[in-house]
Amino acid sequence: MKITKFAQSCVMIETNNTKILVDPGVLSGEDELVNMKEPDFVFVTHKHSDHFNEEIYNKIKKETTKIYSTNEVQNNFTNTKFEILKEKDIIDLGEIKVEVVKAVHGYLPLLTKNNAEINENVGYIIEIKGKKLYFTSDSISFKNDYKCNIVFVPVCNHGLVMGPYDAALFSKETGAEIVIPIHYDNPKYPGNLEKVKDEFNKQELNYKILEKGQIFEI
Numbered sequence: 001m002k003i004t005k006f007a008q009s010c011v012m013i014e015t016n017n018t019k020i021l022v023d024p025g026v027l028s029g030e031d032e033l034v035n036m037k038e039p040d041f042v043f044v045t046h047k048h049s050d051h052f053n054e055e056i057y058n059k060i061k062k063e064t065t066k067i068y069s070t071n072e073v074q075n076n077f078t079n080t081k082f083e084i085l086k087e088k089d090i091i092d093l094g095e096i097k098v099e100v101v102k103a104v105h106g107y108l109p110l111l112t113k114n115n116a117e118i119n120e121n122v123g124y125i126i127e128i129k130g131k132k133l134y135f136t137s138d139s140i141s142f143k144n145d146y147k148c149n150i151v152f153v154p155v156c157n158h159g160l161v162m163g164p165y166d167a168a169l170f171s172k173e174t175g176a177e178i179v180i181p182i183h184y185d186n187p188k189y190p191g192n193l194e195k196v197k198d199e200f201n202k203q204e205l206n207y208k209i210l211e212k213g214q215i216f217e218i
Contacts (some may be wrong), residue, residue, distance in 0.1 A: 005210035025050040038062040044069035045137035047076040049218035072120035107161035151176040154183035156191035164199040179207040
């Protein structure tokens, strides 16, 4: 299995000639994504533009690409036809299973003022050959019993997602063998990677900080 991290929260998973792309947003890096091209499946967590951008999607999709997300995302991007899903759904992709799980987007008044409040937010646990990869989405910490081998967790704080401290505790509870921080390279809300390392080390987490375009194989 090959994992490629793009900017912000965008990740490509490749296995057995299948490409799964999560959250190709406006900050993901258009040139890098266009070079990857033609994912088989795309999963979008919520409607914010840093998690989905129609222009980029239209450049990288192929005729058979299937894209999944919530009704709220569909209503926000009417030029794209989504396969609609909701929390607790199981998507069967043959040897790959995708569980749609709860995610809790943080709230600040600016979201209401900008018509950007999130009412439907989901995470994904993608199971491939017995390995579970958990994409939390933009989420604050919440009580759950989700377990995984790899967790992709936001660490930039600012009230809308987890920060280093709570992300470390949240990741610890998943039992993840590898923790991959995301969202720290948002230029408007940059994360403090030294603080991330400090908090993750305190929890004795095995983590990988991936640069944009960096590939990690397991």
